Amino acid sequence: MVAATVPDRIVNIRHHRIILAHDLAAIYGVETRVLNQAVRRNAARFPHDFVFQLTAREVRQLQRSRSQSVILKRGHNYKHLPLAFTEHGAVMAATVLNSARAVRMSLFVVRAFVRLRAWMAEQEQLVTKLAEIERHLGVHDRQIREVVIALRRLLAPPAGALPRRIGFQVQEARKARARRRSA
Secondary structure (H helix, E strand, O other), rough: HHHHHHHHEEEEEEOOEEEEEEHHHHOOOOOHHHHHHHHHHHHHHOOOOOOEEEHHHHHHHHHHHOOOOOOOOOOOOOOOEEEEEEEHHHHHHHHHHHHHHHHHHHHHHHHHHHHHHHHHHHHHHHHHHHHHHHHHHOOOOOHHHHHHHHHHHHHHOOOOOOOOOOOOOOOHHHHHHHHHHHH
């Protein structure tokens, strides 16, 4: 497995960013069973916030979301549910494997988690800024609506008033004088 694909192997499960045991084993250049054995032999170094076992439901969700199989390639009959390593668990795995490659590759894994954390922070900042813009637009929309309503009130004629003709009407003035004289 190429180190450039490490960020692609990190997924979110149970509100944790994790990497699966078979992906981590491939990165460290060992078999998955060797990694699992090392974890079992050093269980005290792997509390539940470092490594946990996925449920069958989580495995099915991952299978649907990823193009390759998360479990054994022999169909849907899996023997063991895979282990999921958090960032700290992935680093701890490198220390219990005691191979030079595991130590070197742990740097790639840590950097991938750090990049992902930085990317998530940028996304949170973007979401915050968008919320602020929406809030300002909401205030401006309300103010613009109030201005439009006020303009409509100014443009509408007063209720009950007859429209007054504007300008000089010669014929009407003559008829009015004539009516006054005859009255």
